[in-house]
Amino acid sequence: MTATTPEPPIRQPAGHVVAGAVFRDGRLLLAQRNRPPELAGQWELPGGKVEPGEEIEAALRRELREELGVEVRGGERLGVAVPLPGGRVLCAYRVELVAGVPKPLDHSALRWVDADELETIDLVAADRAWLTDLQEHLDR
Numbered sequence: 001m002t003a004t005t006p007e008p009p010i011r012q013p014a015g016h017v018v019a020g021a022v023f024r025d026g027r028l029l030l031a032q033r034n035r036p037p038e039l040a041g042q043w044e045l046p047g048g049k050v051e052p053g054e055e056i057e058a059a060l061r062r063e064l065r066e067e068l069g070v071e072v073r074g075g076e077r078l079g080v081a082v083p084l085p086g087g088r089v090l091c092a093y094r095v096e097l098v099a100g101v102p103k104p105l106d107h108s109a110l111r112w113v114d115a116d117e118l119e120t121i122d123l124v125a126a127d128r129a130w131l132t133d134l135q136e137h138l139d140r
């Protein structure tokens with residue numbers, strides 16, 4: 001009889017979280033989280049987890065449609081990939097608003113910020129990695 005080695009556990013590939021950077025008139029759209037308790041009240045780029053087999057741009061379109069009620073296109077990477085606790089990876093993408101007016105369907109509030117406001121607002125910690133990249137597109 002041959003000894004059998006137990007199969008290693010199947011590892012889920014690290015999940016990808018997409019965040020959309022929408023710019024308008026020198027300002028960036030930020031959304032205020034309402035969950036989980038440790039992030040509630042902080043501001044972030046709208047977005048969320050990519051579903052298995054989903055393309056990045058499709059995930060951005062779906063998440064911003066669900067969260068803001070708008071249609072976007074594009075998806076040029078902006079800044080570094082940020083590792084999140086739990087093995088997920090967070091990336092920001094520049095998207096263009098093509099239809100609709102953003103509404104906080106899944107957040108407490110929305111706000112358009114300029115470069116100075118972005119620096120002082122209570123941004124989710126992970127997103128601070130993109131400060132300089134985001135500010136390049138913003139008015140002071």
Ligand SMILES: Nc1nc2c([nH]c(=O)n2[C@H]2C[C@H](O)[C@@H](COP(=O)(O)OP(=O)(O)OP(=O)(O)O)O2)c(=O)[nH]1
Nearest residue numbers: 017018019044045046047048049084090124126127
């Ligand atoms: N959407 C988004 N999530 C962020 C950002 N920065 C950051 O650390 N995160 C974290 C918070 C969460 O742990 C995770 C994404 O969660 P999410 O709640 O937005 O994703 P989702 O809409 O797919 O989630 P859910 O409804 O299934 O709970 O990434 C950001 O700028 N945008």
